[in-house]
Amino acid sequence: MRTVIFLLMSALAACIPMAFADGPAPSHGIEYPAGWQDWAAISVAHRTDNDTVRLIVGNDVAVKAARAGQTNPWPDGAVLGKVVWKAASLDAWSEAKVPSDLVHAEFMFKDSKKYAQTYGWGWGRWLGMEQKPFDKGPEVCTSCHTPVQDRDWVFTHPAVFPKD
Amino acid sequence: MRTVIFLLMSALAACIPMAFADGPAPSHGIEYPAGWQDWAAISVAHRTDNDTVRLIVGNDVAVKAARAGQTNPWPDGAVLGKVVWKAASLDAWSEAKVPSDLVHAEFMFKDSKKYAQTYGWGWGRWLGMEQKPFDKGPEVCTSCHTPVQDRDWVFTHPAVFPKD
Numbered sequence: 139m140r141t142v143i144f145l146l147m148s149a150l151a152a153c154i155p156m157a158f159a160d161g162p163a164p165s166h167g168i169e170y171p172a173g174w175q176d177w178a179a180i181s182v183a184h185r186t187d188n189d190t191v192r193l194i195v196g197n198d199v200a201v202k203a204a205r206a207g208q209t210n211p212w213p214d215g216a217v218l219g220k221v222v223w224k225a226a227s228l229d230a231w232s233e234a235k236v237p238s239d240l241v242h243a244e245f246m247f248k249d250s251k252k253y254a255q256t257y258g259w260g261w262g263r264w265l266g267m268e269q270k271p272f273d274k275g276p277e278v279c280t281s282c283h284t285p286v287q288d289r290d291w292v293f294t295h296p297a298v299f300p301k302d
Numbered sequence: 303m304r305t306v307i308f309l310l311m312s313a314l315a316a317c318i319p320m321a322f323a324d325g326p327a328p329s330h331g332i333e334y335p336a337g338w339q340d341w342a343a344i345s346v347a348h349r350t351d352n353d354t355v356r357l358i359v360g361n362d363v364a365v366k367a368a369r370a371g372q373t374n375p376w377p378d379g380a381v382l383g384k385v386v387w388k389a390a391s392l393d394a395w396s397e398a399k400v401p402s403d404l405v406h407a408e409f410m411f412k413d414s415k416k417y418a419q420t421y422g423w424g425w426g427r428w429l430g431m432e433q434k435p436f437d438k439g440p441e442v443c444t445s446c447h448t449p450v451q452d453r454d455w456v457f458t459h460p461a462v463f464p465k466d
Contacts, residue, residue: 233349
């Protein structure tokens with residue numbers, strides 16, 4: 139009996155970390171980039187054609203490359219994230235267009251060998267506040283990015299930031 | 303002679319750290335918030351009236367408060383930064399308005415006691431890529447922020463971010 143209780147408790151203990159690590163499922167087979175909400179910014183944008191505002195962030199490798207101007211090509215290990223919200227007018231300043239509902243967060247993962255078939259990048263997107271994985275194929279992403287294939291497939295020019 | 307050389311070298315050594323720590327001078331008596339370039343984002347904006355795009359960042363205290371919805375009042379220790387660039391059209395997608403030249407980076411420093419005279423916030427601004435301190439008085443800042451005095455003097459509504 140004691141052995142049975144021990145085995146049950148061991149099994150339970152093994153499950154707990156998995157339960158707590160239960161983030162969004164992969165998109166195009168790529169794991170969700172946990173913690174991106176605290177990554178530093180690389181740029182911002184307002185797409186007036188579909189009235190969305192955007193925050194472009196990067197992991198440490200990407201931010202370091204952006205600040206150093208080494209982005210063509212971006213280095214392996216760089217991850218770029220674009221967070222997209224529907225735009226709305228700020229209540230206290232109507233000419234300011236600011237985020238309202240979240241549309242999606244989408245990411246490019248640079249690994250020139252692993253993702254050689256998709257131009258050196260893995261392409262992932264997670265939809266809405268529940269971050270539901272997009273899984274219609276990376277060609278949906280790459281077809282739209284074709285105009286910037288000579289810029290290593292990245293639309294964003296990193297914004298200029300002053301040094302301290 | 304040996305004593306003189308020793309004293310000269312000691313004096314020189316004491317000066318070196320100051321020379322390397324020579325960041326932007328204070329604005330309204332407030333020290334430059336070193337390292338803000340790597341702070342997490344709280345929101346973004348496009349002010350269509352003066353065609354500037356903006357990134358709103360926060361220090362750890364501010365980001366934690368923003369994510370928890372505890373922003374009226376913001377907690378003491380919170381620092382909010384707004385980075386302002388002239389807007390330009392992205393070359394590869396003309397309907398996207400993106401950063402060009404840096405206008406300024408401006409900051410609000412919450413300390414309800416220290417800055418009681420200016421509504422609980424210290425107000426600082428640094429201009430251009432050289433981050434030249436603005437020093438025309440915090441009333442220039444507070445007069446513009448008066449419409450949001452019931453929101454603890456902050457225009458920005460933190461954007462919604464999904465949890466992992």
